[in-house]
Amino acid sequence: MEYIVQPIGVVRSVLKDPADAPKQGALTEQEAEIVVDPAYLPALEGLARKRGKIIVLCWMDRADRGRLKVHPRGQEELPERGVFSTRSPHRPNPVSLHTVTLLSIEGNVLRIRGMDAIDGTPVVDIKSHSPELDG
Amino acid sequence: MEYIVQPIGVVRSVLKDPADAPKQGALTEQEAEIVVDPAYLPALEGLARKRGKIIVLCWMDRADRGRLKVHPRGQEELPERGVFSTRSPHRPNPVSLHTVTLLSIEGNVLRIRGMDAIDGTPVVDIKSHSPELDG
Numbered sequence: 700m701e702y703i704v705q706p707i708g709v710v711r712s713v714l715k716d717p718a719d720a721p722k723q724g725a726l727t728e729q730e731a732e733i734v735v736d737p738a739y740l741p742a743l744e745g746l747a748r749k750r751g752k753i754i755v756l757c758w759m760d761r762a763d764r765g766r767l768k769v770h771p772r773g774q775e776e777l778p779e780r781g782v783f784s785t786r787s788p789h790r791p792n793p794v795s796l797h798t799v800t801l802l803s804i805e806g807n808v809l810r811i812r813g814m815d816a817i818d819g820t821p822v823v824d825i826k827s828h829s830p831e832l833d834g
Numbered sequence: 835m836e837y838i839v840q841p842i843g844v845v846r847s848v849l850k851d852p853a854d855a856p857k858q859g860a861l862t863e864q865e866a867e868i869v870v871d872p873a874y875l876p877a878l879e880g881l882a883r884k885r886g887k888i889i890v891l892c893w894m895d896r897a898d899r900g901r902l903k904v905h906p907r908g909q910e911e912l913p914e915r916g917v918f919s920t921r922s923p924h925r926p927n928p929v930s931l932h933t934v935t936l937l938s939i940e941g942n943v944l945r946i947r948g949m950d951a952i953d954g955t956p957v958v959d960i961k962s963h964s965p966e967l968d969g
Contacts, residue, residue, distance in 0.1 A: 700956065702839040702893050704927050739926060742902040744916035756891075756929055758837050767877040781879035783960035786967070791874060792839050792958045794891055794929060798968050821835065823927045825918035832921070833933050834969040 704758060706821035707742075708735040708807075714817045717761060717788075731814040733822055735807040743825075747804045752828040755797040755811070758821045762793035798828055839893060841956035842877075843870040843942075849952045852896060852923075866949040868957055870942040878960075882939045887963040890932040890946070893956045897928035933963055 712731035714720050733755065735743060746753065766789035768779040782790040799811040809825075847866035849855050868890065870878060881888070901924035903914040917925040934946040944960075 700841060700895075702841075702895070702956070704837040704839055704929075706835060706837075707926050739902065739918075742916040742918045742926070744903065744914075745919035746916060749919055754931065756927075756931075760835075760837070767874065768879065779879075781877040781881060783874075783877045784880035784884055784962055786961055786964075790959060791842050791877070792891075794839075794959055796889065796891075796931065796961065796968070821837070824925060824929055826921055826931065827919055829921070830969065833931070834965060 707739045708822040710816045710820040712818045720815045733809040753801045754826040754828045756824040757795045757816050759788040759793035762788045842874045843957040845951045845955040847953045855950045868944040888936045889961040889963045891959040892930045894923040894928035897923045
């Protein structure tokens, strides 16, 4: 069985290259935008009332989907580990998870802080964040 | 642009019907199993060392992908909200996010606690959880 992901938007960021990306976005103050396809505008209703954190899922379109083991990032001397025990972008279904701070929404453009995905990354989903569920 | 999700495993649970599912799995003690396709066994290496929480992404294959607004669950009298401001399974790309407790791994079977997805739900990804990144 297969399922088809149709991106609902795109990341706009000054980060243009994976090598520029901070190791973990949530540990940075990197600001970025999510430009949502206007077809999905109704799905954004109520999001502006969510102060603080939201969850963004992206499709890491440059990932190597065949890679099942990776060295810890920045620690190539350490042994490889299974990708399911890491946050590597390389994995069979390269859906990345970003818990970011929502700064503002204007029309179909979300301004967020703490985003390590690079410019042009397709956005798959946006969800409310809950410290109880996700913490 | 479209992307293809190929499930890496499946949820095995006593929850057989969406109506049986607790409102939010993480708020329950519901135990379940994830049976990983043996082709992905190498990707599990190192996961057993992760004590505590892990992240599981599923594909909610019964979701209504055309639904952009929903009533808050169990509160049908309240006005509809955009699905991106909720955790509803109904959304354009129905990838669900579950932060669960890993109890054990035997071969390709993970035993977990706090899972609200029903029996047969396709699993898309497994990731390490980090209170710093995800909390």
